[in-house]
Amino acid sequence: xxxxxxxxxxxxxxxxxxxxxxxxxxxxxxxxxxxxxxxxxxxxxxxxxxxxxxxxxxxxxxxxxxxxxxxxxxxxxxxxxxxxxxxxxxxxxxxxxxxxxxxxxxxxxxxxxxxxxxxxxxxxxxxxxxxxxxxxxxxxxxxxxxxxxxxxxxxxxxxxxxxxxxxxxxxxxxxxxxxxxxxxxxxxxxxxxxxxxxxxxxxxxxxxxxxxxxxxxxxxxxxxxxxxxxxxxxxxxxxxxxxxxxxxxxxxxxxxxxxxxxxxxxxxxxxxxxxxxxxxxxxxxxxxxxxxxxxxxxxxxxxxxxx
Amino acid sequence: xxxxxxxxxxxxxxxxxxxxxxxxxxxxxxxxxxxxxxxxxxxxxxxxxxxxxxxxxxxxxxxxxxxxxxxxxxxxxxxxxxxxxxxxxxxxxxxxxxxxxxxxxxxxxxxxxxxxxxxxxxxxx
Amino acid sequence: xxxxxxxxxxxxxxxxxxxxxxxxxxxxxxxxxxxxxxxxxxxxxxxxxxxxxxxxxxxxxxxxxxxxxxxxxxxxxxxxxxxxxxxxxxxxxxxxxxxxxxxxxxxxxxxxxxxxxxxxxxxxxxxxxxxxxxxxxxxxxxxxxxxxxxxxxxxxxxxxxxxxxxxxxxxxxxxxxxxxxxxxxxxxxxxxxxxxxxxxxxxxxxxxxxxxxxxxxxxxxxxxxxxxxxxxxxxxxxxxxxxxxxxxxxxxxxxxxxxxxxxxxxxxxxxxxxxxxxxxxxxxxxxxxxxxxxxxxxxxxxxxxxxxxxxxxxxxxxxxxxxxxxxxxxxxxxxxxxxxxxxxxxxxxxxxxxxxxxxxxxxxxxxxxxxxxxxxxxxxxxxxxxxxxxxxxxxxxxxxxxxxxxxxxxxxxxxxxxxxxxxxxxxxxxxxxxxxxxxxxxxxxxxxxxxxxxxxxxxxxxxxxxxxxxxxxxxxxxxxxxxxxxxxxxxxxxxxxxx
Numbered sequence: 001x002x003x004x005x006x007x008x009x010x011x012x013x014x015x016x017x018x019x020x021x022x023x024x025x026x027x028x029x030x031x032x033x034x035x036x037x038x039x040x041x042x043x044x045x046x047x048x049x050x051x052x053x054x055x056x057x058x059x060x061x062x063x064x065x066x067x068x069x070x071x072x073x074x075x076x077x078x079x080x081x082x083x084x085x086x087x088x089x090x091x092x093x094x095x096x097x098x099x100x101x102x103x104x105x106x107x108x109x110x111x112x113x114x115x116x117x118x119x120x121x122x123x124x125x126x127x128x129x130x131x132x133x134x135x136x137x138x139x140x141x142x143x144x145x146x147x148x149x150x151x152x153x154x155x156x157x158x159x160x161x162x163x164x165x166x167x168x169x170x171x172x173x174x175x176x177x178x179x180x181x182x183x184x185x186x187x188x189x190x191x192x193x194x195x196x197x198x199x200x201x202x203x204x205x206x207x208x209x210x211x212x213x214x215x216x217x218x219x220x221x222x223x224x225x226x227x228x229x230x231x232x233x234x235x236x237x238x239x240x241x242x243x244x245x246x247x248x249x250x251x252x253x254x255x256x257x258x259x260x261x262x263x264x265x266x267x268x269x270x271x272x273x274x275x276x277x278x279x280x281x282x283x284x285x286x287x288x289x290x291x292x293x294x295x296x297x298x299x300x301x302x303x304x305x306x307x
Numbered sequence: 308x309x310x311x312x313x314x315x316x317x318x319x320x321x322x323x324x325x326x327x328x329x330x331x332x333x334x335x336x337x338x339x340x341x342x343x344x345x346x347x348x349x350x351x352x353x354x355x356x357x358x359x360x361x362x363x364x365x366x367x368x369x370x371x372x373x374x375x376x377x378x379x380x381x382x383x384x385x386x387x388x389x390x391x392x393x394x395x396x397x398x399x400x401x402x403x404x405x406x407x408x409x410x411x412x413x414x415x416x417x418x419x420x421x422x423x424x425x426x427x428x429x430x431x432x
Numbered sequence: 433x434x435x436x437x438x439x440x441x442x443x444x445x446x447x448x449x450x451x452x453x454x455x456x457x458x459x460x461x462x463x464x465x466x467x468x469x470x471x472x473x474x475x476x477x478x479x480x481x482x483x484x485x486x487x488x489x490x491x492x493x494x495x496x497x498x499x500x501x502x503x504x505x506x507x508x509x510x511x512x513x514x515x516x517x518x519x520x521x522x523x524x525x526x527x528x529x530x531x532x533x534x535x536x537x538x539x540x541x542x543x544x545x546x547x548x549x550x551x552x553x554x555x556x557x558x559x560x561x562x563x564x565x566x567x568x569x570x571x572x573x574x575x576x577x578x579x580x581x582x583x584x585x586x587x588x589x590x591x592x593x594x595x596x597x598x599x600x601x602x603x604x605x606x607x608x609x610x611x612x613x614x615x616x617x618x619x620x621x622x623x624x625x626x627x628x629x630x631x632x633x634x635x636x637x638x639x640x641x642x643x644x645x646x647x648x649x650x651x652x653x654x655x656x657x658x659x660x661x662x663x664x665x666x667x668x669x670x671x672x673x674x675x676x677x678x679x680x681x682x683x684x685x686x687x688x689x690x691x692x693x694x695x696x697x698x699x700x701x702x703x704x705x706x707x708x709x710x711x712x713x714x715x716x717x718x719x720x721x722x723x724x725x726x727x728x729x730x731x732x733x734x735x736x737x738x739x740x741x742x743x744x745x746x747x748x749x750x751x752x753x754x755x756x757x758x759x760x761x762x763x764x765x766x767x768x769x770x771x772x773x774x775x776x777x778x779x780x781x782x783x784x785x786x787x788x789x790x791x792x793x794x795x796x797x798x799x800x801x802x803x804x805x806x807x808x809x810x811x812x813x814x815x816x817x818x819x820x821x822x823x824x825x826x827x828x829x830x831x832x833x834x835x836x837x838x839x840x841x842x843x844x845x846x847x848x849x850x851x852x853x854x855x856x857x858x859x860x861x862x863x864x865x866x867x868x869x870x871x872x873x874x875x876x877x878x879x880x881x882x883x884x885x886x887x888x889x890x891x892x893x894x895x896x897x898x899x900x901x902x903x904x905x906x907x908x909x910x911x912x913x914x915x916x917x918x919x920x921x922x923x924x925x926x927x928x929x930x931x
Contacts, residue, residue, distance in 0.1 A: 062334040070326030073613070076649045077318045079309035080620055084363035089633070090623040091362060094501045095384060096377040099368060103375055105497070111368035111380065116387040120625075122495040122504035126559070126571035127391045129448060133552045133575055134398030136455065136545050137582040141405040145539050197369060201394060233456050240452045248445045254497035255441065256433045267370075294401050298408065309645070325613065333606055341602060348609045352616065359620050384625070388567060392612070395574045399605065402578055406585065406598050413591055419598075426591045 107264035107273035108194035117199075117276045125247050128283055132240060135290045144301040168217075175217030182210030190284035194273040200283025207284065208291025215295065224296075232289050239285040246275055246282075317358035324351035338407045338417045342400060349396040353389045360385030436483040439476040440508050440516060441493055444558050446473060451551035459543035463531070466547035470524040470554070474517060481513035485922055490929040492564060501629045507564040511772065511926025514919075515561045515696060519689055522779050523554060525908075526688065529787030529901035530681025532794070537587045537679040546586055553579035553685070557693040566615055566705060567625045569697055573611065573661070577604040580690045583682040584674050596673035603670045607660035614653035617646050618705070627704040638710050647706075651714045654701050659720070662694035664757055665727030668750045672734075675749065676742035676800075680790030683742060684783030687749040692775045695756055699768065702760075703931040712763060721761025721852060725859045727754025732866035740800045741789050744870060745782065748826060751863060752778045758859065759841055762852060765927060766844035772923045773916065774837040777825070780912055781833055784905035785822040787898075791815030792878065795892045802877055809878030812892030816878055818902040823871035825909055828864050833909045836916035838864065 081088040098115050106114035116124045186207035193199030215223060253260045265272030312319060324347055331344025360382040368383040407417065414422050450469045454462035484490065490509025497503065527534075527550065538546050556576035563569050581604065585597035619625060621643045622633040637643050656667075663671040671691075675683050702711045711717060731751030738744040752774065759771030792808040792815055793800060809816025825832035838860060845856035912919065 058334070062330055065334065066326050066330035069329050070323050072649060073322035073326065074312065074319060075308055076617060076646045077315050077322055078312035079643060079645045080311060080315055080318060080617070082311050082314045083317055083358055084361050086362055088362075088623075089621050090359060090382055090384070090619060092623040094623060095382045097502055098383050099377045099380055100375050103370070109370050111370065111383045112386045112390070115383050116390060119496065119498050119503050120387060120565075120567075123387075123391055123565075123568050123571050125448070126568065126575060127394050129451070129552060129555070130395050130398045130571065130574050130578065132452070133549065133578050133582070134402050136548055137402045137578060137585070138405045140542050140545050140582060140586060141402075141409050141588060143541070145541070197367070201390060237452055237456045241449060244445060244448050244452070250497075251441065251445075251495045252438065254503075255438070255494045260497065298404070322613075325609075329606065329609060332602060332609075338598070345605055345609075352609070352612055355613070356616055359616065384619075388616075388619075391567075391571060395571070398578065399574070399601075402581070403601065403605075406594065406601065409588055409594055410598065413594065422595055426595045429591050 103267050104264075106276065107267050108276050109268055110194055110196060110199070113194050113199050113276055113280070114273065117279050118274070121247055121250070121279075124283075125243065128240065128243060128286060131286065131290055132236065135236075135293055138294060138297050142297040142301050172217045175213050179210045179214045179217075182213070183207055186210060186284070186288070190280050191270065191277070193280040194276045195268065195270070200280040201287055203280070204284040204287025205291060207288035208295075211288065211292045212295045215292075220296070220300075227292075232293055235289050236286055239282040239289075243279060243282040243286075246278060250275060315358075318355055321351045321355035321358070324348075324354070336419045338410065338419060338422075341419075342403050342407065345403065346396065346400060349392060353392055356385040356389050356392070434483070436479055437491060437493065437508070439480040440506065440513065440558070440562055441495075443473045443476050443516070443520075444506075444555055444562070447551050447555040447558065451548050451555065454544050454548040454551060457544050459535075459540065462544035462547040466550055467524060467527060469551065470520045470527070473520040473554070473558075474524065477513055477517040477520065480508065481510070481517050481922075484508060484510045484513050485925065488925055488929070490926075500626055501624055504568055505564045505626065506559075506562040507627075508562060509926050509929045510922050511930055512561050514922050514926060515692075515775070516558055518776055518779055519557055519561070519693075520554060521908075522688055522783055523550070523685065525901045525905055526681050526684040526783040526787065528897040529783070529905070530679060530684060530790055531897055532895060533680040533790050537589075542586070546583075549579050549582045549586075550685070553583070553690070557689060560693045560697045563700075564628070564704075565626050566618070566630065566701070569700075570608070570612055570615055573608055573694070573697070576690065576693060577601070577608060577661070580604075580686055583685060584678040586682065587677065587679050590677060592673065593677040596670070596677045599670045600674040603667070604661055607657045610653045610657035610660070614650045614657060617650050617653070621646055627700070630705050631707050634705070634710060635707055638707070638713075647710060648714050651706060651711060651716050654698065654706075655716045655720060658694050658698040658701075659723070659757070662691040662698070663750060663753055664720070664723050665730055665750060665754060666723060668727070668731070668753075671750055672743050672746040675746040676740065680786055680793075683746070683789075684786035687746065687786065688779045688781075688783040691749070691753060692756075692779060695753075695760075695771070695775065699760060699771070700930075708763075708931075717761050717763045718852075719761075720757050721763075721855075724754045724757030724759075724761050725855055727751060728758060728859050728863040729754075729866070732863055732870065736866065736870045738870075739802050741792065741802060741805060741874070742786070742800050744874065745785050745789060748785075748867070748870075749778070749782055751867070752782070752826070754863075755837055755841060758856060759844065762844055762848050762856065764844060764848055766840070766847050768927060769920065769923055770837060770841040770844045772927070773840050773919060776919060777833045777837050777912060780905065780908045781822050781825045784818055784902065784909065785826075787902060787905070788815040788819040788822065791892065791894065791898070791902075792819075795890055802874070806877060806880045806882060809875070810881075811890065812894065814894055814899060814902055815892070818906055819878060820875050821906050821909055823875050825913065827867045827871055831910065831913050833912035833916075835913055836919070839916070840920065 098119060099111055102108065102111050102114045106118040108114035186203045189198035189206060190200055190203030193203065250260060262274045264274050328344045328347025328351060332341050332348060335341055335344060362381050365379060365381045368380040410422055411417060414425050416422060446469060450465055454465055457465060490507055493506045493508060495504040495506060534546060535543065552575055556572040556579060559572040560569060560576065581597050581601045584593055584600060587593040621637065622630050624630040624633055637647065660667045675686050678686065702708065728751050731747050731754055735744045735747035735751065738747055755774045756771045759767045759774060791812045792805055795811040796804050796808050809819065821832065825834040828834040828838040842857065842860060845853050
């Protein structure tokens with residue numbers, strides 16, 4: 001039981017900001033050509049006492065802020081309608097139509113899917129774009145840079161973050177068993193998003209998690225030969241573009257009171273509920289790729305061999 | 308003070324967690340703890356929302372056996388809002404963590420005030 | 433429905449598609465797409481503006497097949513279309529003015545992502561201006577948050593930009609957390625998310641006196657949350673670093689446009705969601721007014737001490753944002769009008785100042801310190817002129833744009849009685865003096881004959897787009913200054929049908 005406790009201590013140290021893994025000398029030298037980094041742990045030699053008083057005041061302020069926020073909100077909560085009540089203000093005509101009119105108007109068995117992808121679709125379109133812009137920001141921050149002159153990747157930056165790759169046959173075996181099931185289940189969740197609990201976001205997250213498991217167990221090289229950064233970009237491009245175009249059509253017809261030519265089908269059938277199924281597929285693709293991209297960028301700053 | 312504080316125990320828990328998360332995000336000096344505080348805050352909001360939509364004795368809004376009468380199901384709106392909130396929270400967490408990785412690679416510390424001090428020194432040189 | 437009425441909706445969708453497209457293009461192609469898109473949207477929104485001004489009414493555009501309490505919708509009137517025309521126009525000019533710096537400061541592989549981010553930022557700002565649904569507002573606030581932080585952090589090679597981004601992001605997240613919990617409490621007591629039905633319900637509650645405490649708390653949460661994000665004075669500590677350490681175009685965009693979109697959202701929430709009587713009964717406007725006055729004075733005092741040109745401009749943004757909040761805080765229609773005019777005035781002036789500052793940095797070896805900028809205006813004569821125009825406009829000299837604000841704000845404060853009138857008038861006078869105290873020495877220093885010796889100063893070779901951008905900016909400034917009555921008319925019509 002020695003090992004885990006040391007790992008915990010290491011983690012705690014890391015969270016507290018202590019240096020736990022050695023940084024390669026070379027990285028230090030190559031990273032900033034302009035100047036040498038200032039010594040890391042050189043604390044300013046200010047009087048200890050002053051520092052302690054400051055820390056005390058700071059903690060005091062934190063407690064006051066925390067208690068003010070909590071107390072104000074608690075009093076607010078005490079005035080809110082009762083939990084689980086049947087006549088609460090939120091149980092009004094809006095919610096009744098979302099449930100009772102949903103089958104004729106959106107055609108999904110899952111009323112939540114009908115609500116977010118049909119009645120309140122603009123929110124959901126915005127939401128997928130939040131995910132997209134987050135992944136763009138992570139790419140900007142973590143994707144390995146190229147040297148401006150030679151075009152070579154800035155390897156030391158990568159080395160710092162090279163993922164630990166265990167060569168463990170139990171891990172590999174269980175991953176081989178779990179990954180296909182996980183991907184199949186993810187596809188099921190996406191395709192049944194309008195019929196049962198689930199949908200693009202949850203299904204995409206399941207597929208993404210399976211891909212990450214595979215990459216961790218068997219190494220990402222084989223997979224990333226097919227799935228390069230370019231592929232990732234084109235998949236998100238096509239999925240989000242399809243999403244935007246489909247919704248443009250639907251919003252346009254809605255606002256101009258034109259007839260929408262999208263059949264709703266029989267509720268309960270797999271090909272039903274109009275646009276919800278294709279939208280779920282688009283969302284699922286984006287989410288799955290995004291999850292894998294997050295993993296890939298955080299662990300090694302890019303896809304494949306720095307592709 | 309209103310009369311419903313003890314009936315709304317989910318909301319009450321949620322706002323307490325929200326307050327804690329808010330304070331950590333605002334005033335803690337450690338960046339990883341700030342990220343954790345942010346997640347506290349958002350999870351508290353989801354709990355608040357989810358308890359808003361609940362109506363006692365009803366089931367989740369997935370139609371069973373063709374019954375669509377509203378009195379069988381809970382309110383679907385908060386579920387949709389929670390879904391949106393989760394996606395936003397995942398995105399922001401990823402962005403924050405990426406920033407933390409960059410800052411750590413550069414300054415080799417996670418304490419915000421040390422980082423600020425180091426970055427000031429850097430500009431002075 | 434008239435085809436023109438679809439244009440604002442097309443603009444939102446065009447930006448969404450443009451953002452995704454820029455992600456897969458080369459840097460040059462994505463630049464072309466982004467600039468082209470901004471020009472197209474300016475034209476489309478101008479057509480919509482002409483339409484709404486002629487009809488003098490605002491209309492609701494359904495985002496889907498379902499009307500008010502069920503489906504998302506956007507609402508379009510003269511005020512919204514005027515902002516919607518000004519924002520992409522300013523965005524185009526700012527991007528053109530800072531284009532050389534973008535290509536220098538950003539990694540080559542990531543320049544297309546810069547334009548992706550810009551497109552998504554524009555989506556979010558348009559959506560915040562147009563939306564008629566409070567939760568849609570929240571979603572786009574988050575896009576706006578991430579996009580604006582990404583604009584700062586694109587210069588991540590500089591440690592300062594990274595630190596500034598982190599602080600900016602954390603303050604923004606605190607703001608959006610408060611905003612979100614406010615929305616949820618409101619949903620809990622009204623059961624609506626669309627603005628019109630929500631306001632009817634809140635009006636009922638207000639009259640009956642039910643849920644008075646939660647209502648007051650929500651007003652406070654919205655006010656604090658959104659003023660955190662729009663850098664109202666005591667919450668503005670993050671702004672100078674964030675705006676100063678970004679690349680020139682990003683600074684202009686953040687100062688000129690981003691903080692404005694939150695103010696419009698706040699205005700919208702006050703007028704369309706909560707209703708003015710609820711807001712007035714809580715007294716939150718008085719707090720905003722006092723903070724606005726504080727911003728006008730303290731922002732300028734900070735700017736006065738600053739030795740770094742971009743940080744000085746950033747502090748000046750804090751002060752100018754104070755004018756907007758002071759206008760809103762007066763609580764009268766004229767006050768809001770003054771706030772809206774200031775939004776436009778600042779949007780056309782501050783990006784020009786930041787572009788010019790970028791020009792000075794180019795001819796002064798990349799330094800931002802005033803001590804190195806002696807004579808920079810002589811080395812780069814065009815930027816010098818533009819900076820002078822901007823400075824005079826910020827001080828509020830007649831003929832320039834800034835004068836319009838001072839005029840309307842003075843008129844608005846004279847129309848109010850009591851302490852607010854006195855406070856507002858004295859703040860305007862004091863702040864004008866303070867503005868003059870730091871802008872005039874800056875201009876004098878830029879045209880100083882004794883050039884800084886230790887800097888390898890070079891003569892400017894401005895690119896064609898830079899010249900174009902600054903010229904159009906100056907023309908816009910004069911236009912706003914000389915024809916402010918036109919803007920006042922449009923804004924008055926817009927505010928009449930705003931709520």
